[in-house]
Amino acid sequence: MRPARIALLLLFVATGVVADEGMWMPQQIPLLGDELRELGLQLDPDAFADLTAFPMGAVVSLGGCSAAFVSANGLIITNHHCVFGSLQYNSTPERDLLRDGFLAPTQAQEIPALPTARVYVTTKIEDVTDEILDALDEETSDLERAKQIDKRAKAIVRQCEAPGNVRCQVSSFFAGERFLKLTAMKIEDVRLVYAPALGVGNFGDEEDNWMWPRHTGDFGFYRAYVGQDGKPAPYSPDNVPFKPQHHLKISTRDLDAGDLTLLAGFPGRTSRLVTAEEVREAQEFVMPTSNRYRVALLEILEEQGSDNREVQILNASRIARLENILKKYTGQLEAFARDDLLREKERSEKRLEEFFSREPQQAARYAAIRQEFSQVLAGKRMTRERDMLYRWLYSASPMLSQANLLYRMSVERAKEDEERDEDYQERNWPRNESRVKRTQRMIEPTSDRAGFRWFLLETGHLPAGQRIEAIDKLLTATGREDVEGRVDAFLDRLYANTRMDDLDTRLAMFDESTDQLLARRDAMIELAAELRGLGEEIEDRDRAVKGAEYRLRPQLIAAMRTMKEGRLAPDANGTLRVGFGVVAGYEPRDGVFYQPQTTVRGVLQKDNGERPFDSPKKLLQRAKAQEFGPYADPDLGTLAVGFISTVNVTNGSSGSSALNAWGEIIGLAFDMNWEGVAADWVVNERYVRTIHVDSRYILWVMDAVDGAHNLMQEMGLPVHFPR
């Protein structure tokens, strides 16, 4: 009975037994064994610490998305929005894979994914803390500390990647308390196997984005290919499917509120362990100020395209990105206000203080660290208006941003690789070159100038002591009296004397030395060079701050951990993590309860035949006829489509497989909920949920709608809707 389960679940949440905010390192899972067993885990918790064992051996990263192997032949399941680019890339007006979906009837008919698509199979996690921090002590300056850590990490990565076919990274956990080296096999031949139609995989699109109840079939399949020797190799028709050590089974079991949900994936970045002072800075300065900039730039870009379709298209992706972050920050600010999250954070620091107050010596030490850290933050705040506006100059003008990239390439190329800024290390040159190419699709000089103009005028409002001197000097040099006149005169010259809008010119510049570049007398390159001085100054300051953070923050975090009796997950940093929780609804506002599961009835309610609510005809037919076979949920009495759980995620978790107590896939995570959007900062257990597509909906679409029977057979699943 469904209602009985709602009851059970509310009880759980109320007592707080199962809500969990952790994105745990695999190695931490064994320590949480009792909790997990209590929630019903049937697997050995210790298994999660072994990345080559089941189930972690099946979990992979696509770089920005998470995924998992689901067959012995390298078949990979992830979100539709994670294979979206590959569908788009392979679509033509005659054969619109994006709109209609794609199913390769045989392996031979699987098609190459986006050229940049990669599958990363994490094979090893090693602690390199000693190596990284060796001989760095109280005597070491903060700047030096940051530089050394950076340099050592780069050396470890270089050494690690030397044999080839692997991607390595050194990541800091608990803000510099520990450093781990992660090694991943890098598979380059990735092929598109199957994705449902846009009206399934992207049902609801922007209108439903962040929203629950949700009815999106957000899933798709890739396959990893390797050379005949089993090693990663560039695309070749002779390549063979990769044989993973482990793969996951897709579940058809009943799913109910209260059921254990495990999630393994690569969450990007959270800020849950920062101080209340930093939350305040984000809430009171960073988000509102940057949102003001976003709104201004959005208005300009929309105005520019208001009567020009070509300009609209060129600006579309800039607008989409600005709007997306604007929406997220707006939601976060709303949640901050609604739940008084800052005060919550302050209260938790107060509790920490009280906790330590029993031991005067510890309390004094804790207070001293907090004070010193607070001074570091205060120092950084001194120039926050200037620093933020400086960075926005590059967002305002993609042409300036390109000039900066090219100028820095020339400067950094002259250095030893380990001395280079990470973004300009040799391993990243191909990425930078592709950025130069891709950016061409969003360069529109008139919009570029209009946006840049607004931000140049804004520099005039910077307070004394926070001036961008390079800009002040250039504007004064125009000889004009009034501010607008100066800016316009400067821009006239700037845009008349640059070729930064020309792709061939930029590609030619890509390999040039600084001297060659400057000899071109391109005004945008010259401006980028003029502005670098401040950039370096800010970067040095940030490096020193980083060094101080490396020194102080681990101690603050250790204090939290002590109070939490060791039960503390590090902030997300793009590395492999495991979260757990239960299937659970929530009350978004008084009088309204969001059920933990949605059903195909909602698809029929929302479907109006038009994008984004345009399910395929066959899906509608089958759904109306209630042809669900064994995929129907016995309690719901119909087909489940999505569910939410108390597990929590962030950008990068997309595509993560949600596992049940037996380690079977019960769904794929694909979104956070709107009410829980502030979870990157503070987790309010009442509201924070992850949105998943239910595995039985995936299988029903495969079986009854798209006839992906070949894949079902490959996964060892019975077919119930033969043609």
Place this chain on the structure above:
Amino acid sequence: MRPARIALLLLFVATGVVADEGMWMPQQIPLLGDELRELGLQLDPDAFADLTAFPMGAVVSLGGCSAAFVSANGLIITNHHCVFGSLQYNSTPERDLLRDGFLAPTQAQEIPALPTARVYVTTKIEDVTDEILDALDEETSDLERAKQIDKRAKAIVRQCEAPGNVRCQVSSFFAGERFLKLTAMKIEDVRLVYAPALGVGNFGDEEDNWMWPRHTGDFGFYRAYVGQDGKPAPYSPDNVPFKPQHHLKISTRDLDAGDLTLLAGFPGRTSRLVTAEEVREAQEFVMPTSNRYRVALLEILEEQGSDNREVQILNASRIARLENILKKYTGQLEAFARDDLLREKERSEKRLEEFFSREPQQAARYAAIRQEFSQVLAGKRMTRERDMLYRWLYSASPMLSQANLLYRMSVERAKEDEERDEDYQERNWPRNESRVKRTQRMIEPTSDRAGFRWFLLETGHLPAGQRIEAIDKLLTATGREDVEGRVDAFLDRLYANTRMDDLDTRLAMFDESTDQLLARRDAMIELAAELRGLGEEIEDRDRAVKGAEYRLRPQLIAAMRTMKEGRLAPDANGTLRVGFGVVAGYEPRDGVFYQPQTTVRGVLQKDNGERPFDSPKKLLQRAKAQEFGPYADPDLGTLAVGFISTVNVTNGSSGSSALNAWGEIIGLAFDMNWEGVAADWVVNERYVRTIHVDSRYILWVMDAVDGAHNLMQEMGLPVHFPR
């Protein structure tokens, strides 16, 4: 435990045990005794049939609203929106009772309600069917039947009202199967006792209209006064409080999902027993066509006021009424489509057919009646475009509507009272005179002309055979060639030669004979006279249709009743009814469950300090401090504000007391829910709910916020928040 109750409730609804679509006649309640006792009723079901006994003796009508006595001294509880007019009437800029609320500290300080306010205490219901239908048989023509019924009913009413101080009516039940005479004591001295601030009584206003979850404290108090002899009398300071035979007690008991809810009040009008063919006509013609007219007229009125505040104010109430009905019909059309209500209705007629098919003779008879009724409807449909547009001419031009009223007054006045159209009988003259006065506030000649123009042009599109000949003739007489030219020329003359915008002129006309009126040569009066011919034609046709309905419909309804084994409630007709059901939430769309109760947490969530979400400061203080005393709901852990039940209502039910199993007031009904808005036609038990304010919220506001301790003491309730 709340969750457990949700479970229980869904179970109930699923099995259909307690959902009930009936607005039962009090006399029917004893027949439903077993059902009611099963739902927990502790009172004797037979008691409901006795209008002078408890609890029905306490239930009164305010004419358009329902209410109940709550003390031995004539104290009456109803909705805030039912005392709204009296608050407005007594407000001055210096003393804004509407905004701030009103509480009379003593009886002497109670103030007169609106002059038109009345309290009607139903004292008797008598069956007059025999008298009404005497000697009307198959030989009687349909027109004659309707005329006779009308005439006899008027005679009965005249005789009934002769002694004075009573209001009588003869109402048809089951579409003419039975006729009942209802006698009500008419109390004229009504005084305003107490109403909370607008930010309580009207919290959410239009934004929350029709909506659940709701947080409105929609309650207020009147008191009925009579002469010292205990008989109704006009206002006098010497009058004394009326002593009702019974009054109700306000409950402070816990309220839970699944609890029995009884509702006694005066629902206005429903069309649940009509045929599928009539539902189709409403869905396919009446609602969409009239909504098209509403949208057109709204656009014109809004355009007229777009740059003129005075015009805006004059048109405001017309706009509000148009929008209100537009919204309701839009919601109904949505629900028709969503729930496929027409097909549902057709299926139920099919079932009826099948039911009778077992007895061929009955089946043939039923089929014949259906066919004849269908022909009647078809006949009426022949001129439906013309008939509707004709009526809209008067809505389009309030000046024409006034001219029509005055012209018809003069024509009808010349007749015997019982020959007069009911609206023009002598007992309604004061009402008509007040209409002439009130209409002045919405007469704006330029808007009047603009709206009328659109509809005149529309008459040009009427098909042949459905022309409004009077209009065609007048337009042709302008001698102009083009349609627009004709209409404009006609309107030039019409508006130049009328004084219909002048109140004094209209009041002078009110008592004039037809000859006197026509001698004035007022163009609008002349137009009204020209148009009356078609009006009479339509009315005669409608009378014949009505006669046929009187003859046929009861037989169709009797068939339904047979199939339902006698368990059938008549359609609402403004008379006293009793409904019952249970407290129950619902699922408005997949994945969302609306809880059966809202709490004060929702008030705090919605309150933003601005109309319409502007709770009084004291309420916010008490709510934030969780000072709820014994009014808090033990399961919800906070103060309940509203609840929904499966009882169903319609316009006129507002203010009805919701009673628990012991006959105590657990709340006041004040709205239908958006998803259930089509319930006037077809009741979809999954969605149809009535919205109530919880009695404990009423008492908490009285006690803890407004200090209405005098009234609580009068009602015999303890005070928990002494000053």
